[in-house]
Amino acid sequence: MSALEQSAVADRGGPAQPLLSVKGLQKHFPVRESGALPWVKKGPARKVHAVDGVDFAVAKGETLGIVGESGCGKSTTARLIARLIDADQGSLVFDGEGVAEFGGMALKDYRRNLQMVFQDSFASLNPRLTMEEAIAFGPRAHGLPAKEASARARALLARVGLAPEQFGGRYAHELSGGQRQRVNIARALAFEPRLLILDEAVAALDKSVQAQVLNLLRELKEERGLTYLFISHDLHVVRYFSDRVMVMYLGQVVEIGPVEAIYGAARHPYTGALLSAVPSMDPANRTQRSPLAGDPPNPIDPPAGCRFRDRCVNARAVCAEQAPRMLPLDADGRHFARCHMNDPASGYASSAPAANPEAVQ
Amino acid sequence: MSLALDAGSAPATLPAQRSRGYWSRVLRRLSRDPVTLACAAILLLILLAAVFAPLIAPADPFKGSMIKRLQPIGAEGFLLGTDELGRDMLTRLIYGGRQSLLMGVLPVVLAFGIGTTIGVIAGYVGGRVNMVIMRTLDVFYAFPSVLLAVAISGALGAGLNNCLLALTLVFVPQVTRVAESVTTQVRQLDYIEAARMSGAGPWMIVREQVLGNVLGPVFVYSTGLISVCMILASGLSFLGLGVKPPEPEWGLMLNTLRPAIFQNPLVAALPGAMIFITSICFNLLADGIRSAMDIRS
Amino acid sequence: MSKPLLSVRDLNVRFHGERNASALNGVSFDLAEGEVLGLLGESGSGKSVTLRTLLKLHPPARTSMSGQIRVGDTDVMALQGRALEQYRGGMVSMVFQDPGLAFDPLYTVGEQIVETIRAHERIDADTARARALELMERVQIPQARRRLDAYPFEMSGGMRQRAMIALALACRPRLLLADEPTTALDATVQIQVLLLLRELQRELGMSVIFVTHDIGAAVEVSDRLAVMYGGRIVEEGSVADVVQRPAHPYTAGLLASTVVDVPRDQALPAIPGAPPDLAALPPGCAFAPRCAHASAQCREQVPALQAMAGDERHRAACWHALLQPAHA
Numbered sequence: 001m002s003a004l005e006q007s008a009v010a011d012r013g014g015p016a017q018p019l020l021s022v023k024g025l026q027k028h029f030p031v032r033e034s035g036a037l038p039w040v041k042k043g044p045a046r047k048v049h050a051v052d053g054v055d056f057a058v059a060k061g062e063t064l065g066i067v068g069e070s071g072c073g074k075s076t077t078a079r080l081i082a083r084l085i086d087a088d089q090g091s092l093v094f095d096g097e098g099v100a101e102f103g104g105m106a107l108k109d110y111r112r113n114l115q116m117v118f119q120d121s122f123a124s125l126n127p128r129l130t131m132e133e134a135i136a137f138g139p140r141a142h143g144l145p146a147k148e149a150s151a152r153a154r155a156l157l158a159r160v161g162l163a164p165e166q167f168g169g170r171y172a173h174e175l176s177g178g179q180r181q182r183v184n185i186a187r188a189l190a191f192e193p194r195l196l197i198l199d200e201a202v203a204a205l206d207k208s209v210q211a212q213v214l215n216l217l218r219e220l221k222e223e224r225g226l227t228y229l230f231i232s233h234d235l236h237v238v239r240y241f242s243d244r245v246m247v248m249y250l251g252q253v254v255e256i257g258p259v260e261a262i263y264g265a266a267r268h269p270y271t272g273a274l275l276s277a278v279p280s281m282d283p284a285n286r287t288q289r290s291p292l293a294g295d296p297p298n299p300i301d302p303p304a305g306c307r308f309r310d311r312c313v314n315a316r317a318v319c320a321e322q323a324p325r326m327l328p329l330d331a332d333g334r335h336f337a338r339c340h341m342n343d344p345a346s347g348y349a350s351s352a353p354a355a356n357p358e359a360v361q
Numbered sequence: 362m363s364l365a366l367d368a369g370s371a372p373a374t375l376p377a378q379r380s381r382g383y384w385s386r387v388l389r390r391l392s393r394d395p396v397t398l399a400c401a402a403i404l405l406l407i408l409l410a411a412v413f414a415p416l417i418a419p420a421d422p423f424k425g426s427m428i429k430r431l432q433p434i435g436a437e438g439f440l441l442g443t444d445e446l447g448r449d450m451l452t453r454l455i456y457g458g459r460q461s462l463l464m465g466v467l468p469v470v471l472a473f474g475i476g477t478t479i480g481v482i483a484g485y486v487g488g489r490v491n492m493v494i495m496r497t498l499d500v501f502y503a504f505p506s507v508l509l510a511v512a513i514s515g516a517l518g519a520g521l522n523n524c525l526l527a528l529t530l531v532f533v534p535q536v537t538r539v540a541e542s543v544t545t546q547v548r549q550l551d552y553i554e555a556a557r558m559s560g561a562g563p564w565m566i567v568r569e570q571v572l573g574n575v576l577g578p579v580f581v582y583s584t585g586l587i588s589v590c591m592i593l594a595s596g597l598s599f600l601g602l603g604v605k606p607p608e609p610e611w612g613l614m615l616n617t618l619r620p621a622i623f624q625n626p627l628v629a630a631l632p633g634a635m636i637f638i639t640s641i642c643f644n645l646l647a648d649g650i651r652s653a654m655d656i657r658s
Numbered sequence: 659m660s661k662p663l664l665s666v667r668d669l670n671v672r673f674h675g676e677r678n679a680s681a682l683n684g685v686s687f688d689l690a691e692g693e694v695l696g697l698l699g700e701s702g703s704g705k706s707v708t709l710r711t712l713l714k715l716h717p718p719a720r721t722s723m724s725g726q727i728r729v730g731d732t733d734v735m736a737l738q739g740r741a742l743e744q745y746r747g748g749m750v751s752m753v754f755q756d757p758g759l760a761f762d763p764l765y766t767v768g769e770q771i772v773e774t775i776r777a778h779e780r781i782d783a784d785t786a787r788a789r790a791l792e793l794m795e796r797v798q799i800p801q802a803r804r805r806l807d808a809y810p811f812e813m814s815g816g817m818r819q820r821a822m823i824a825l826a827l828a829c830r831p832r833l834l835l836a837d838e839p840t841t842a843l844d845a846t847v848q849i850q851v852l853l854l855l856r857e858l859q860r861e862l863g864m865s866v867i868f869v870t871h872d873i874g875a876a877v878e879v880s881d882r883l884a885v886m887y888g889g890r891i892v893e894e895g896s897v898a899d900v901v902q903r904p905a906h907p908y909t910a911g912l913l914a915s916t917v918v919d920v921p922r923d924q925a926l927p928a929i930p931g932a933p934p935d936l937a938a939l940p941p942g943c944a945f946a947p948r949c950a951h952a953s954a955q956c957r958e959q960v961p962a963l964q965a966m967a968g969d970e971r972h973r974a975a976c977w978h979a980l981l982q983p984a985h986a
Contacts, residue, residue, distance in 0.1 A: 069847075107560075111559070120551055124555055137569065142559075184555075187555065206700035208911060208933075214926055233845060236918055281873065283877050295844070
C-alpha cells in the first residue's frame with residue numbers, strides 16, 4: 001500500500017521469540033511533600049512504588065490479561081511499555097531488539113509497532129477534530145500525504161463498522177460511547193501495529209455494547225495477527241478474552257500463568273481472593289463471606305517481605321522476614337507465583353503463624 | 362454470530378448530512394443570540410463611524426469657537442453640544458473612537474499573540490521551563506494593572522506608542538497565565554497521549570491537537586480584556602501619559618471636560634458614556650462567544 | 659398482599675433544555691416493607707432518574723413530572739419546603755456512587771453525621787455524637803472513634819462509602835436508595851460493601867432500592883429485580899425469575915452479553931445497535947430497533963407489563979415475550 005507498512009518492523013525472530021519482553025521494569029513516583037518554596041523539604045522523601053521490578057514476556061499472537069486492584073500498577077505498567085512515561089529502570093525488548101537503546105530500534109519505529117486504546121473513549125478523542133482527521137493524524141505524522149491518510153482513515157472506519165460517509169465528518173460528542181471506542185480502535189490500527197495495549201478499553205461501555213467491541217477486537221486480532229495486552233478489572237471478561245493472565249499487587253507481579261491455571265488452580269492467596277470476590281450470578285448461591293477485609297493498601301512505602309502479608313489469611317512469620325521469589329509451578333514453566341507457600345526452601349512450613357488483625361478469619 | 366454493529370442506529374437525532382465545521386456551527390449559534398448580536402452591531406457601528414469619521418462627522422474636530430463653549434445637548438447646530446473650547450462634541454466623539462478603539466484593541470491583540478505563544482510553550486513543555494517562565498511573569502502579575510501601566514508608561518515617557526507598549530506588557534502575563542493553565546489541562550488528556558503514541562513530533566502535536574483547544578478559551582478571555590484595556594488607556598490619557606491634546610480621545614476628553622461637570626454635566630459625561638457602552642459591549646460579546654463555543658451544552 | 663411501603667404509579671419525567679428528553683415514561687412499581695429491589699439498566703435507561711425523582715431532586719424549572727409517588731401515607735409529589743426536607747434523609751435517604759462528592763471536604767465525617775441527625779431530631783450534640791459513633795461501628799469501620807474525626811479525604815474509597823452509608827442511616831430511614839454504590843470500588847472492596855448492605859438491611863428491616871448496571875452486584879443484594887430500558891420498566895420479578903428465566907428479549911440479551919461462561923473460541927452474543935436516544939424514542943417498544951423478534955406491532959405500540967404464566971409477580975412488557983404470558 002505505501003512506504004508506511006514496508007518500514008514497519010516485520011516479524012523477525014519467528015514464532016518462538018516473544019513479541020515483547022519486559023525485564024526489571026521499575027517506576028517510583030516521588031511524593032511531593034515540599035514546602036511553599038521548592039528547596040524547603042518537609043520530612044523524609046517518600047516514594048510511591050507504582051511499578052517495582054516487573055518481568056514478563058508476551059508471545060506473538062497471544063492475549064495477556066493483566067488484572068489487579070487500583071494502585072497495583074497495571075496502568076503504570078502499560079504507560080511504561082508505551083513509553084508515555086520513562087522508567088527508572090528496566091528494559092524492553094521488542095521482537096529481539098532493544099527499544100531506544102544503543103543498536104536497537106528507534107522510539108519512533110517502536111511506537112509504530114505498538115498502540116494503545118484508553119478507557120475513556122471521550123477524553124481519547126480531540127473535541128476539535130472530526131473522526132476522519134483524528135484517525136488520519138498518525139499516518140500524516142509518519143509522512144503519508146494528507147489525501148492517502150484520509151483514504152486510510154475512511155477504510156479503517158469502515159472496518160470497525162462505522163460508515164465513513166456518515167461518521168467521518170462527525171465530532172466526538174456526536175457519537176455514542178461504543179462508536180467512539182470503535183474510532184479509538186481504528187486510530188490505533190492506523191499503522192498496522194503488532195501489539196495493542198487495551199487499558200480498560202471496554203470497562204466504561206454498557207454491557208450490551210461491550211460485547212460488540214470485544215467481538216470486534218477478537219476479529220481484528222485474527223485478521224491482522226495482533227498481540228494484545230488486555231488490562232481489565234472485570235475478571236469474567238479477562239477469562240473469556242485472555243490466553244494468559246498476569247495478576248499484579250502493589251507494583252509487583254504475584255502470579256502469572258495460562259488462563260485455565262489461574263482460574264482453575266490459583267497458587268497465590270491474593271489471586272484466590274480476587275477471584276472469589278466476583279459477585280455470584282446465582283441467587284440461590286450468594287457470596288456469604290468477603291474473601292478480603294479492608295481496602296487495597298497504599299503503594300507508598302509497601303511492607304517489607306511479602307507485600308500481601310497484611311491481608312493474607314495464610315501469613316506466617318517468614319512472610320515478614322523475606323520477600324518471596326517468583327517460582328515456576330509446572331513442568332513446562334508457564335505458571336509462576338510469588339508465595340512462600342509454594343517454596344519448600346522458604347521455611348514456610350515450620351514458621352509460626354503471624355498475628356494478622358486485618359485478615360479475615 | 363456475525364459482528365453486531367451499532368452504526369446508524371444512534372444518535373438518532375442527528376441529521377444524516379455531514380457535520381459542518383466547528384466554527385460555522387459557532388457562528389450559527391451566535392446568530393441566534395440577540396444580546397450578542399446587538400452588542401456586535403453597536404461595536405460595528407462605533408468602528409465604522411471611527412473609520413469613516415472624515416466622511417460622516419458634521420464638523421472639524423479641532424476647530425472651536427470661544428463664544429459657543431459648553432453648549433448643551435441639542436443646541437442649534439451642535440447635536441451633542443460643544444466642549445470647553447467650543448468644539449462639536451459629536452464630531453470629537455466620532456474621531457475619539459479612532460484612538461480609543463486602537464488603544465483598547467491593539468494591546469490586547471498583541472498580548473493575545475505573545476501570551477498564547479509563551480503560555481502554550483510553558484504549558485506543553487512543563488517542568489523547569491514552565492517554572493522559570495511562570496515565576497518571572499508572576500512578578501509582573503503581582504502589581505495591580507493600573508499601577509503597572511502607569512509605571513511602565515511613565516518610565517517610557519508619554520506618547521501613543523509607549524502607551525500601547527505599556528498596555529501590551531500589562532496584559533501579556535494575564536493572557537499567558539490562562540494559556541498556560543488551559544494547555545496544562547489539555548496536555549494531560551488521553552488524546553494528547555494518543556497523539557504522542559502516534560509518533561508525531563511536539564510541534565505537530567501542538568499545532569494540530571493542542572492549539573485548537575487552547576485558542577478558544579484564551580480568545581474569549583482576551584475579548585473580555587478589551588474593556589479593561591480601554592478603561593486603562595483612557596486612564597493613561599486622563600493622566601496625560603497617552604494621547605496628547607488637542608487630539609480627540611475619550612479618556613482625554615473626559616479629563617479636559619472635568620471642570621465643566623458643574624456647568625454642563627450631561628455633555629461632560631458623554632465621553633465616559635462612550636467608554637462605558639463600548640466596554641460593556643465587548644464584555645457581553647465575550648460572554649456570548651464563550652457560550653456559543655461550548656457546543657456540547 | 660399488605661400495603662406496600664413505596665408505591666409508584668405512572669411516573670413520567672421530562673427534562674427541558676435545548677433538547678427535550680423523556681427520561682421516564684410511565685414507570686409503576688411497588689416496594690414492600692423490608693424488601694430489596696434491584697433496578698437494573700444501562701446508561702440512559704432511567705434507573706438513576708427514578709431514584710432522584712423519588713427524592714424530588716430534579717431542578718423544577720427544567721423538569722416536568724407527572725404521576726404518583728406514595729411512601730407510607732405520604733404523597734411525595736405534593737411535598738414542599740420543610741416537609742420535603744424532613745422526608746429527605748428522614749424517611750428516605752440516598753447513598754451515591756461517588757462518596758468523595760457527597761461529603762463536604764471541609765468538615766469531618768463525624769461532624770457531618772451529627773449535623774444530619776440534629777437537622778432531623780431535637781437532641782443535644784453529645785447524644786448525636788454517640789449515635790454517630792454507633793453508626794460508624796455498625797458499618798464496620800475499624801477504629802470508628804478515631805475515624806469520626808477524620809476528614810473525607812483521609813479515608814480510602816471503601817471506607818468513605820461505608821461512612822456514606824452511615825450518614826444515610828443517620829435518621830433511621832425506612833427506605834434507602836443506593837445509586838450504583840459499589841461501581842467505583844475495587845472488586846474486593848465491592849463485595850464487602852455489598853455484604854454490609856445486605857446485613858444492615860436485614861438487621862434494620864428497611865426497604866432498599868439498589869440501582870446498578872452490574873447484574874452480579876444486583877443478584878447479591880436484591881430480592882426482586884426490575885430491568886429498565888428507555889425510561890420504562892421492561893421486566894420485573896424475583897431475582898431467580900429474571901436471571902434464570904428472562905421473559906423480555908432485552909433482559910435475555912443483557913444476560914447473554916454479560917460474559918460469564920462463554921467458551922473462549924466463540925464470539926459473544928452481543929445485542930446489536932446502541933441504547934435509544936431519550937429525545938427521540940421510537941413510537942413503539944424502545945427496544946424494537948435492536949430486537950431480533952420485533953414485528954410491526956412492536957414498532958407501533960408500546961407493550962404494557964403483563965404477568966407471565968405460573969408466576970403473577972414475574973411481569974414483562976413485550977409483545978413477543980420469551981415465556982408464555984398468563985392471560986394469552
